[in-house]
Amino acid sequence: MRGKVAVDLHVHSALSACAGEEMRPPEVLLTAEQRQVRILGLVDHCTARNAWAFVGAAQAFDVRVFAGLEVESAEGVHLLALFDSLEAATDMDRVIAEHLPGLPNNERLFGKQQLLDELGNVIGLDRRLLVTATDLRIDEIAEMVCGREGLAVPAHVDRQTNGLLPVLGFVPPGLQVQAFEVSRHLSADEARLRWPDLRGRPLLTASDAHCLDEIGQVVTWISEDLARAEVSAREWGLLLADEVLAAGS
Amino acid sequence: MSEKVRLAVSEVAERLGLLLAAGEEGLEAEVTGALASDLLSYVMANGKSGQLWLTIQTHPNIVAVAALAHLAGIVIVSGFEPEEDTLARAEEEGMPILLTAETAYTVAGRLYELGVR
Ligand SMILES: [Zn+2]
Ligand SMILES: [Zn+2]
Numbered sequence: 419m420r421g422k423v424a425v426d427l428h429v430h431s432a433l434s435a436c437a438g439e440e441m442r443p444p445e446v447l448l449t450a451e452q453r454q455v456r457i458l459g460l461v462d463h464c465t466a467r468n469a470w471a472f473v474g475a476a477q478a479f480d481v482r483v484f485a486g487l488e489v490e491s492a493e494g495v496h497l498l499a500l501f502d503s504l505e506a507a508t509d510m511d512r513v514i515a516e517h518l519p520g521l522p523n524n525e526r527l528f529g530k531q532q533l534l535d536e537l538g539n540v541i542g543l544d545r546r547l548l549v550t551a552t553d554l555r556i557d558e559i560a561e562m563v564c565g566r567e568g569l570a571v572p573a574h575v576d577r578q579t580n581g582l583l584p585v586l587g588f589v590p591p592g593l594q595v596q597a598f599e600v601s602r603h604l605s606a607d608e609a610r611l612r613w614p615d616l617r618g619r620p621l622l623t624a625s626d627a628h629c630l631d632e633i634g635q636v637v638t639w640i641s642e643d644l645a646r647a648e649v650s651a652r653e654w655g656l657l658l659a660d661e662v663l664a665a666g667s
Numbered sequence: 668m669s670e671k672v673r674l675a676v677s678e679v680a681e682r683l684g685l686l687l688a689a690g691e692e693g694l695e696a697e698v699t700g701a702l703a704s705d706l707l708s709y710v711m712a713n714g715k716s717g718q719l720w721l722t723i724q725t726h727p728n729i730v731a732v733a734a735l736a737h738l739a740g741i742v743i744v745s746g747f748e749p750e751e752d753t754l755a756r757a758e759e760e761g762m763p764i765l766l767t768a769e770t771a772y773t774v775a776g777r778l779y780e781l782g783v784r
Contacts, residue, residue: 436728490708493706494705494706494707494708519708519711519712521711521712524731524735527731527734527735528728528731547711549728550707550708550711551706551707551708578723578724578725578726578747579707579724579725579726579728
């Protein structure tokens with residue numbers, strides 16, 4: 419698409435139990451760069467502990483990284499929380515940790531949760547059960563993201579498992595999110611037909627990549643100007659919302 | 668009469684007309700109770716060994732959650748269809764996945780009538 423830039427705001431690292439071990443900073447960023455993804459959202463389930471490694475490694479690539487988490491609300495809804503500052507992402511991580519159930523991960527059943535450095539070396543394992551719900555409501559999480567100047571996007575809102583609309587049935591009034599991610603399985607128009615509550619709201623698509631090959635397979639197209647905008651993730655999200663709405667998606 | 672009976676997953680499946688989709692290996696496990704929930708996190712925290720789990724969730728993680736809580740099996744209700752990955756996972760774990768067009772409410776009622784309490 420000429421004059422447009424691809425962004426993939428939903429990519430997991432090897433810290434997500436269900437993601438491949440190859441989801442290390444150099445490999446992920448190289449793949450993103452090769453596929454001309456200029457902005458990548460790095461999220462893991464309920465944690466941002468690998469974000470620093472990706473932000474650091476990104477300096478060697480033509481890819482900008484938003485550091486984030488994919489938080490699961492008490493209702494079972496997934497929400498992307500993306501930040502332009504590592505400090506904000508780390509602070510969000512700290513608060514979310516206090517709202518997890520405190521159960522151990524079961525590596526055999528769920529998979530390993532690897533902590534990585536910038537070069538992709540495994541520097542530890544996160545032993546907590548992270549593929550589970552926090553005790554926070556979806557609106558509370560969104561508010562926490564906004565309060566940290568972050569970008570809040572309910573993930574795969576159409577998906578039966580952990581998607582906002584199948585789980586809640588509607589978009590809660592006043593929910594402080596800038597956009598909604600629709601999964602690759604349906605178009606924006608189909609989504610609005612199926613869920614009239616999405617009409618007039620900015621819809622994005624992203625890969626939800628759990629392995630290298632999925633990175634950049636599903637993206638959102640934005641303008642060069644927006645790709646370069648030096649604003650907080652929250653403001654960036656508002657500009658993004660304007661753009662996708664103007665583009666009719 | 669409300670005496671507690673001992674039933675294997677296979678017997679429950681037969682009496683309720685549930686269709687076995689995967690995890691045959693676990694069919695002889697005893698059913699000690701049941702729970703109905705579509706929140707995986709709830710089942711992770713509250714599921715008890717030997718329970719049958721009634722849900723509309725079809726994602727592969729339901730098998731991991733059921734295995735973690737040592738459940739006897741998963742009944743996918745209301746005609747929802749499990750994903751291929753879910754069935755493969757259930758085969759690996761020997762976790763029975765049973766299907767029915769009935770709702771969780773109806774299946775729960777019939778389980779109760781059977782003596783699963
Ligand atoms: Zn998700
Ligand atoms: Zn995800």
